Amino acid sequence: MTMNPGQGWSEPAIVSVAPNGARRTKADHPNLPMTSAEVAETAKAAMEAGASMIHFHTRDAEGRHLLDAAASREASAAIKRLCGDRLILQATTEQAGRYQRDAQVAFARALKPEAITIAPREFVPDASTEVETAKLLDWLHRERVLIQYILYDVNDLDRLLDLRKRGIIPGERPSVLYVLGRYASDGQSRPRDVAPFLANGLDFVWSMCAFGLREGACALTAIAMGGHARVGFENNFHLHDGSRAPDNAALVAQVAADSRRIGRAVADADAARAIMSK
Numbered sequence: 043m044t045m046n047p048g049q050g051w052s053e054p055a056i057v058s059v060a061p062n063g064a065r066r067t068k069a070d071h072p073n074l075p076m077t078s079a080e081v082a083e084t085a086k087a088a089m090e091a092g093a094s095m096i097h098f099h100t101r102d103a104e105g106r107h108l109l110d111a112a113a114s115r116e117a118s119a120a121i122k123r124l125c126g127d128r129l130i131l132q133a134t135t136e137q138a139g140r141y142q143r144d145a146q147v148a149f150a151r152a153l154k155p156e157a158i159t160i161a162p163r164e165f166v167p168d169a170s171t172e173v174e175t176a177k178l179l180d181w182l183h184r185e186r187v188l189i190q191y192i193l194y195d196v197n198d199l200d201r202l203l204d205l206r207k208r209g210i211i212p213g214e215r216p217s218v219l220y221v222l223g224r225y226a227s228d229g230q231s232r233p234r235d236v237a238p239f240l241a242n243g244l245d246f247v248w249s250m251c252a253f254g255l256r257e258g259a260c261a262l263t264a265i266a267m268g269g270h271a272r273v274g275f276e277n278n279f280h281l282h283d284g285s286r287a288p289d290n291a292a293l294v295a296q297v298a299a300d301s302r303r304i305g306r307a308v309a310d311a312d313a314a315r316a317i318m319s320k
Contacts, residue, residue: 081121095132098121131156132157223260231256247320257273258280258297
């Protein structure tokens with residue numbers, strides 16, 4: 043499907059959903075998905091609300107964060123049964139205090155998902171890891187895996203820019219996710235938190251995620267500035283008015299409506315793939 047990005051916009055907005063994360067459980071919200079079946083149902087509802095990509099985590103039998111290719115394939119298959127190809131499936135490689143770099147690399151190679159997140163601070167912490175990481179990223183890129191680089195602060199952005207300059211980061215226009223509010227003293231993101239990233243980080247397919255009550259405001263700010271947004275229970279449970287969202291789909295519907303309200307169309311999965319595959 044060809045998308046009209048809207049009057050004055052170069053491309054439609056990609057709205058991603060991050061429904062569960064690595065640490066939260068049903069004790070935090072009863073509708074936070076934990077099992078593959080729950081993640082799939084959440085994916086379908088988020089897709090129907092406007093999401094074109096899901097960033098999902100799998101859990102073990104005790105509900106802990108899990109990097110396991112078989113478990114991720116099971117979750118992916120469950121999502122595909124309900125969504126087909128109408129949603130990009132993005133696997134996480136987050137350490138989350140449980141895994142080391144070797145396990146992350148092995149997981150990425152074993153799974154070879156449609157899309158994956160890579161945090162440079164975890165995969166390329168120093169010069170000794172650059173050669174191996176360059177080979178992994180080149181392989182993922184050649185296999186047409188959609189790589190999104192997770193950047194937690196401007197130091198991470200500077201590191202990525204240096205790696206790109208030296209040819210370690212492949213692709214014409216890499217995709218990045220700016221994480222807002224991770225280190226805020228009160229744990230709350232603010233729309234202005236995106237500004238430091240944009241001083242040098244506009245030459246990417248850039249998106250943001252935000253911690254806390256202002257997630258929706260941060261998402262709207264990013265979309266209004268030509269970026270993209272990731273929302274969901276991984277980082278936030280609240281809508282604009284401060285009320286508790288009933289489910290992940292409500293957060294997706296809110297940001298999709300905000301995007302359309304300012305005249306920017308919302309990307310479907312095919313449009314999002316085209317944007318992210320440079």
